[in-house]
Amino acid sequence: AQKITQTQPGMFVQEKEAVTLDCTYDTSDQSYGLFWYKQPSSGEMIFLIYQGSYDEQNATEGRYSLNFQKARKSANLVISASQLGDSAMYFCAMRRPMGGYNKLIFGAGTRLAVHP
Amino acid sequence: DADVTQTPRNRITKTGKRIMLECSQTKGHDRMYWYRQDPGLGLRLIYYSFDVKDINKGEISDGYSVSRQAQAKFSLSLESAIPNQTALYFCATSDSTGGANRGNTIYFGEGSWLTVV
Numbered sequence: 001a002q003k004i005t006q007t008q009p010g011m012f013v014q015e016k017e018a019v020t021l022d023c024t025y026d027t028s029d030q031s032y033g034l035f036w037y038k039q040p041s042s043g044e045m046i047f048l049i050y051q052g053s054y055d056e057q058n059a060t061e062g063r064y065s066l067n068f069q070k071a072r073k074s075a076n077l078v079i080s081a082s083q084l085g086d087s088a089m090y091f092c093a094m095r096r097p098m099g100g101y102n103k104l105i106f107g108a109g110t111r112l113a114v115h116p
Numbered sequence: 117d118a119d120v121t122q123t124p125r126n127r128i129t130k131t132g133k134r135i136m137l138e139c140s141q142t143k144g145h146d147r148m149y150w151y152r153q154d155p156g157l158g159l160r161l162i163y164y165s166f167d168v169k170d171i172n173k174g175e176i177s178d179g180y181s182v183s184r185q186a187q188a189k190f191s192l193s194l195e196s197a198i199p200n201q202t203a204l205y206f207c208a209t210s211d212s213t214g215g216a217n218r219g220n221t222i223y224f225g226e227g228s229w230l231t232v233v
Contacts, residue, residue: 045224
């Protein structure tokens with residue numbers, strides 16, 4: 001079954017330190033995409049970073065990087081130099097093709113708290 | 117200004133009432149979606165549309181209808197709202213043509229909080 005697992009319901013980190021949020025996935029597809037989204041308490045869902053299954057290099061977007069280990073089926077998000085504004089819920093998601101539509105499967109999320 | 121705009125952002129309505137959530141986008145994307153988010157259940161797809169003439173049911177379409185008025189506009193209607201439709205609703209868009217380097221990323225609006233009492 002296609003599934004995303006985020007094993008950390010909550011994490012906390014000291015401001016300016018790095019933090020890793022875990023994500024493992026289960027799929028039999030050869031072509032898929034992995035995404036991370038941030039959801040602050042205000043509710044909006046903000047796209048952070050994307051990794052394609054055929055990408056050989058780990059994706060980076062500013063302070064965000066994705067540690068992609070295909071053999072282990074993991075796609076962990078690394079946030080460097082944490083800021084107070086990083087406190088939010090973080091969702092890992094996987095895209096898999098279904099006919100002409102790309103279905104997004106979300107994990108349960110990890111709540112990150114950044115402490116001053 | 118947000119690229120994907122939802123109105124209203126917050127609404128409280130009574131059981132049995134009809135309510136419409138509207139979405140407009142300035143991203144120029146061809147595909148649009150409606151999701152709902154419930155605590156513990158994550159995001160679930162209600163409807164999706166590949167273009168103005170192509171509308172498809174998602175995982176949980178019962179009790180909902182949609183209209184794609186233009187490429188940039190996609191509205192969701194609850195014909196007769198019930199309390200278990202209380203949720204956070206998201207409109208989203210993606211680009212089937214130029215988004216390959218982003219994995220056809222789905223971009224979400226700011227969400228609409230709907231409470232049915």
